[in-house]
Amino acid sequence: MSEKIVTITVDGKKITAPEGAWLLPVCLEHDIYIPSLCWLKEMDDPPASCRLCLVEIEGLPEPVASCRCPVREGMVVRTNxxxxxxxxxxxxRLLVSTNDGHCNTCIANRSCELQQIAKFLHQPLRTKRLRHIDRDYPEIIDDHPVLMYEPKKCVLCGRCVYVCSQNERGYKLDFAKRGMDTIISFYGSDIDPAAKECADCLACTEICPVGALSxxxxxxxxIAEVRLKQEQKKQKPS
Amino acid sequence: MLEQILASLDESEREAIDEEELQVLERVESELVTFPSEPSHLLPILQHIQARHGYLPKLALRLVADYVGVAIGKVYGIATFYNQFRFNPPGRNPIKVCLGTACHVKGGDIILENFERRLGIREGETTADREYSLERVACIGCCALAPAVVVGDKVEAYVTPSKVEGIITEIEVRKEMAAREQKKNETANG
Known part of the structure; x- marks a missing residue:
């Protein structure tokens, strides 16, 4: 990649960036917020699957995903x-229509990226505009020795799959099934002693934008804290 | 390879593997060598195991993962992506509920739910006694008979919830009759 520095215009603001860099990180560096869930700074090949980072570029007929759009000289971008x-x-809305998190009892409450993006896009976390689809999974899948997975909170961004694939021990989790049934799975965790190695890594729990992996x-x-608080609340009125 | 994997299991996990599964695993291990040990052969290997043994045992996936050098999580992801793979041994009476377009419109999903409730298993599973296995299929080519179900190799047409009960009862009756017949023959011979 050439290290040529080019000037682009984003929302009327002139910024400089190396030519060919992905647009999304360039904007973030210059304090122009673009929401995203599936993208990570370290990714060479972003999946562009969450469709939250769409921007308009002058001269292009359709909006593009900024996480996969290389910066070019004289580009005029609108993000707002x-x-x-x-x-x-x-x-x-499509994302949350299959999502079923209970924020009050969620480990990611207040640090949840989905909550932040909801606020930014002025959208409720429970959309009424689309029919809610209840995915046919239990609230909690706990067959992994170290990890807790809550499929109904998962937005299937794939960040955990990415960080796990970067782990030198080779990856242990991946998407399983397909379509509406897609989940993150650690197959073999109950029969694979190597799953216990996850205790030393936990990269996936740190990268999870919501509270699905912990x-x-x-x-x-x-959960013990939450229960304690609930009990205290119950006792107070009496 | 199989020995190593078995050795890595806990006592309780090893006990959960029955004789039949162990035999399948041993055969899978011996068959693996006929394939090149490359990631590109993952799917042909899985298809071979499915065709030969009727399902993919849990530990067979580990054998395959080790053999072609792909992470087990990824192998599982790939295997679950395709509908052709099963993870439970087929039952003596495999029930295939059609959910193709016509059957879907005619309420095939209700029929599937009825079977699930009646047998106490989910789609893709097998009853503990290995008597029934339940599967959904895309189209069996009998759209005029929708909603259709295939039990063994017999097509059941215009299936209704009450007919679901009838199908199961019929199988149970036939089983009972066969058992009595056998008993009669035994006592006659003995």
Whole structure:
């Protein structure tokens, strides 16, 4: 990649960036917020699957995903037009229409990226505009020795799959099944002694934008706290 | 390879593997060598195991993963992506509920639910006694008979919830009759 520095215009603001860099990180560096769930700074090959980072580029007929759009000289970008907001809102509504998190009792409450993006896009976390689809999974899948997975909170962004694939021990989790049934799975965790190695890594729990993946230890502590608080609340009125 | 994997299991996990599964695993291990040990042969190997043994045992996936050098998580991801793979041994009476377009419109999903409730298993599973296995299929070419179900190799047409009960009862009756017949023959001979 050439290290040529080019000037682009984003929302009327002139910024400079190396030619060929992905647009999304360039904007973030210059304090122009673009929401995203599936993208990570370290990725060479972003999946562009969440469709939240769409932007308009002058001269292009359709909006593009900024996480996969290389910067070019003289580019004029808009991240805040009404059309873009609408498109992102639709993408967000589709995401949450299959999501079923209970924020009050969620380990990621307040640090959840989905909550932040909901606020940014002025969208409720429970959309009424689309029919809610209840995915046929239990609230909690706990067959992994170290990890707790809550499929109904998972937005299937794939970040955990990415960080796990970067692990030198080779990856242990991946998407399983397909379509509406897609989940993150650690197959073999109950029959694979190597799954216990996850205790030393936990990269996936740190990268999870929502509260879908967490370490069992932390999760248990958190739930105990929640229960305690609930009980205290119950006792107060009497 | 199989020995190593078995040795890595806990006592309780090893006990959960029955004789039949162990035999399948041993055969899978011996058959693996006929394939090149490359990631590109993952799917042909899985298809071979499915065709030969009727399902993919849990530990067979580990054998395959080790053999072609792909992470077990990834192998599972790939195997679950395709509908052709099963993870439970087929039952003596495999029930295939059609959910093709016509059957879907005619309420095939309700029929599937009825079977699930009646047999106490989910789609893709097998009853503990290995008597029934339940599967959904895309189209069996009998759209005029929708909603259709295939039990063994017999097509059941215009299936209704009450007919679901009838199908199971019929199988149970036939089983009972066969058992009595056998008993009669035994006592006659003995």
């Amino acid at each position: 037009s009404d059309e873009i907001l609408k498109l992102r809102q639709v993408a967000f 370490s069992k230890e932390k999760w248990r502590r958190f």
